[in-house]
Amino acid sequence: MDMMRAAMYDRYGPPEVLYFADLPIPEVPADQVLVRVEASSVNGGELSAREGKIRLLTGRRFPKLVGIDLVGSVERVGAEVSSVKVGDRVWGLVDESVFGATAEFALVRPEKLAPAPTTLEPVEAVTLLAGGTTSITALRDHAHLGPGERLLVRGASGGVGSLAVQIGKLFGAHVTGLAGAKNLDFVRSLGADEVHDYRTTTPADLGRFDVVLDTAGTDHRTYRGLLAPGGRMVAVSLDFDHLPGSIAYLAGSAVHGAQRVRFFRGDPHSDLVAELTRHADSGDVRPVVDTVHPLENIATAHRALEAGGVRGKHVVRIS
Structure with missing residues (x-):
């Protein structure tokens, strides 16, 4: 069975509950895409979820994954997917109900993906999503x-x-x-x-x-x-x-x-993500990287965002 590294937690609590471990690479449903992730970032909603402040929504089933946004390349496509193909450079967001972008591989619905900016490195681009x-x-x-x-x-x-x-x-x-x-x-x-x-x-x-x-x-x-x-x-x-x-x-x-x-809570689809791609490649918006953290330092990344005073985004480099 092929394995991947992923950030997760087994109970609600402070950043110290986070760790990274090996999980099986998920099977790809017919209507989804498997993305090999190169970079993700830490978002405020993840902190509240990890702390258990929205446990009525997130429930008590563990372990839970983290990460909303990602930049990477398409590794596999489901049988019903025709909008992307293996090898495409993409960026987008996973469903906030499951998270999971801060991992070596992530399942994403194709309607949440668009071509990644060609002018930015993954750790730069992901700060914009x-x-x-x-x-x-x-x-x-x-x-x-x-x-x-x-x-x-x-x-x-x-x-x-x-x-x-x-x-x-x-x-x-x-x-x-x-x-x-x-x-x-x-x-x-x-x-x-x-x-x-x-x-x-x-x-x-x-x-x-x-x-x-x-x-x-x-x-x-x-x-x-x-x-x-x-x-x-x-x-x-x-x-x-x-x-x-x-x-x-x-x-x-x-x-x-x-x-x-x-x-409102954001639920962007591919047309909006593609619009952001155009703004990024034209220089209308520029990346806002505070600090780049390796996956094994996921707890440090969460702790840094909690501390406040951030300039842009804390980024997690996956591969």
Whole structure:
């Protein structure tokens, strides 16, 4: 039986529950693709899943795999798949219900894959996937961000925020970024028109915005109050430490009040991933690599993201 290395955990807990081990390479269902993974990254949702904060969704069946996004090459294709072939260079995302991208091989549905950028190395390209597809969906499809509008990005140095700054500028907005003091120059280098230290700048100091993109998951009510007439707020994260209240507020704001908060969980398909490929190859967005970790240091990678102050993404090099 052919084996592969994969990152996993056997119980909920801190980063120390993570380890890597050998698993059988999975059989390929007729409607899926087996990808030989070269790089993956660590995303905030994985931390909450590993800690057990969303165990009502993730359940108690172990071991559990980690990893959402990947760059690699097609190793095998299911009998019903015609959109990709063995040897194709691809990138995309696995289903968040199962994870599994941080492994030497991963099963992916073909409708979640697109040709990988040709201008970037795998460890660079993978930093764009989750944040780029989320930002395009949030700013274009949910907020309908237009040229000249004022955009506020909370968490502007992180995996989603660093792409939201770039996508916002691509759409012609005036972008204000909130980040930690040590990352202000970094956010400015991404194209932000204004940057502020979230620890020393109060929301009242920021003014009004047409669109607020929230990646932090906290204080939704406060930042909703910064919206100008006709303003839109999109939240891409919840307050997992106060989950029932966070869900209740967002649900209520979606139906009450003049300025509603839109919340969504990304589920990008191949057309959106292919659009991001074009942006990457044309230089519209640039990779945002914080640190590259080997697979055996998966716990270190999770610990680093938890520590905060990240610039872009922590990447896991697989092969």
